[in-house]
Amino acid sequence: MRSIGEHAVVLGAGMAGLLVARALAGAYERVTVVERDRGRADGWRKGVPQGRHAHILLPRGQRILEDMLPGVEAELIGAGAVVADPGADHRFTLGGHTLARRRGAERAIQASRPLLEGVVRDRVGALPGVRFAGGRDVVGLLTGQGRVTGVQVVPRAVGAAAEEIRADLVVDAMGRAGRTRYWLERLGHGPVPREEVKVAVAYATRPIRLPLDSGAGKAVVVGPRPGSPRGMAMVAVEGDRHLLTIAGLDGANRPPADEEGFLDFVRTLAPPEVFESILAAEVLGEIASHRYPSDLRNHYERMRGLPAGLLVTGDALCSFNPVYAQGMTVACLEAEALRRCLDAGPRGLTRRYFRTVAKALNDPWRMAVAADLSMPEVEGRRTPAIRLLNAYVGRVQAAAARDTGVAEQFFRVIGLLDPPATLLRPSIAARALCPSGSPARPARTRRMAAAVPRDGGF
Numbered sequence: 001m002r003s004i005g006e007h008a009v010v011l012g013a014g015m016a017g018l019l020v021a022r023a024l025a026g027a028y029e030r031v032t033v034v035e036r037d038r039g040r041a042d043g044w045r046k047g048v049p050q051g052r053h054a055h056i057l058l059p060r061g062q063r064i065l066e067d068m069l070p071g072v073e074a075e076l077i078g079a080g081a082v083v084a085d086p087g088a089d090h091r092f093t094l095g096g097h098t099l100a101r102r103r104g105a106e107r108a109i110q111a112s113r114p115l116l117e118g119v120v121r122d123r124v125g126a127l128p129g130v131r132f133a134g135g136r137d138v139v140g141l142l143t144g145q146g147r148v149t150g151v152q153v154v155p156r157a158v159g160a161a162a163e164e165i166r167a168d169l170v171v172d173a174m175g176r177a178g179r180t181r182y183w184l185e186r187l188g189h190g191p192v193p194r195e196e197v198k199v200a201v202a203y204a205t206r207p208i209r210l211p212l213d214s215g216a217g218k219a220v221v222v223g224p225r226p227g228s229p230r231g232m233a234m235v236a237v238e239g240d241r242h243l244l245t246i247a248g249l250d251g252a253n254r255p256p257a258d259e260e261g262f263l264d265f266v267r268t269l270a271p272p273e274v275f276e277s278i279l280a281a282e283v284l285g286e287i288a289s290h291r292y293p294s295d296l297r298n299h300y301e302r303m304r305g306l307p308a309g310l311l312v313t314g315d316a317l318c319s320f321n322p323v324y325a326q327g328m329t330v331a332c333l334e335a336e337a338l339r340r341c342l343d344a345g346p347r348g349l350t351r352r353y354f355r356t357v358a359k360a361l362n363d364p365w366r367m368a369v370a371a372d373l374s375m376p377e378v379e380g381r382r383t384p385a386i387r388l389l390n391a392y393v394g395r396v397q398a399a400a401a402r403d404t405g406v407a408e409q410f411f412r413v414i415g416l417l418d419p420p421a422t423l424l425r426p427s428i429a430a431r432a433l434c435p436s437g438s439p440a441r442p443a444r445t446r447r448m449a450a451a452v453p454r455d456g457g458f
């Protein structure tokens, strides 16, 4: 990649910050990643409290990660990450329907968020020109001549004086805490148009070790559905552990953080044989809780006169209901989009980036918002298109429970490998809308299922 600038500064060393630093390395001679937390945390860290909860990297994210950092999958596996065939080793129940088991083309690499982030951080830190500046709070932007020229940071040490870091490009990857929109308003560039869907999801997670003879498999996911706005994900990760995460809309469906209440909540979701394994599991840690108030999308691409030299990525740009596990994969999509924009040179980079990324965000955002609005408890306008889409998705999910072909296509869409429009293909629509009109399918489903080894135990 040709060099287009001298210095880029990335604000925040979460997954989005790390990926964007990877995209910038080579295009800028130096890339500095400024982070509030110090050093490399082996466990979860304060700046990423969600790191205690199960984090699934969707298939599309996995592909992009491997493309940006070749060999990273092997490193994760070497560090203990679990390898699974989602079609065979995962039990996905969505909209009340359990996806038909099948042999899929993808393999899933399952790791805790700290392991995933740690491996990615080590790889990015080893790139020429990339440097981490930890223990520093970013407190403001530096501007001049109509562009952003750097940032102001305050080291996290008693009595430390503010520092200025000058740069050709500043990228906000500070997560939901990112303050760019407020800083821009203060500089006279606001307000930034924003969409918000108040979902008020609460999370609770406990690390456990299942008994050796457990047939629970490598992941059990039960999604929320209308009438039951709660879900669970139990995901095998490194260290012979499963992360057991439960989630529900705040209020009546808020996951309890006490042992008894936690188990009672799990009992309402887990298939009976999985629940038996959970009852016999060894407890490896305390129950951690988290609250997620709303889906947020900032539309920088709609702004006029945005200063040059400033980009925003990750949760600071758009953050999704975590139930759909899209956040890290969308950060991958954004980093990939940035890489393409950098290839075309520095001219108009800010505007080109926000336009390109807005297009990449459209599908995941619409899918997440439509799914959220299928819950009567979530406030928001349900357009006829959203109602129709949700009704159709319900039919696809039902078909995916009996038809391996529909299950695989649905998996590819929620894994962000294929656009949602592929679910409207005649071959899928026929099986979703006229199940009795596809006589060959049930027989095929039985054959595929019979070919699946019984070690998953479902």
Ligand SMILES: Cc1cc2nc3c(=O)[nH]c(=O)nc-3n(C[C@H](O)[C@H](O)[C@H](O)COP(=O)(O)OP(=O)(O)OC[C@H]3O[C@@H](n4cnc5c(N)ncnc54)[C@H](O)[C@@H]3O)c2cc1C
Pocket: 011, 012, 013, 014, 015, 016, 017, 034, 035, 036, 037, 046, 047, 048, 050, 053, 054, 055, 056, 057, 058, 136, 137, 138, 139, 173, 174, 175, 176, 177, 178, 203, 290, 292, 313, 314, 315, 316, 322, 324, 325, 326, 327, 328, 329, 331
């Ligand atoms: C409970 C929960 C479960 C989730 N599960 C999944 C999942 O299964 N799959 C998935 O893909 N996504 C999941 N997500 C979303 C995922 O965590 C994020 O989308 C993803 O990590 C991208 O985040 P980010 O890097 O933009 O921000 P973050 O991960 O929040 O990182 C922001 C970084 O910026 C730093 N920072 C913040 N403010 C400052 C400042 N002023 N100065 C310096 N540094 C600062 C923070 O310390 C942090 O390191 C989940 C989220 C939650 C809440």
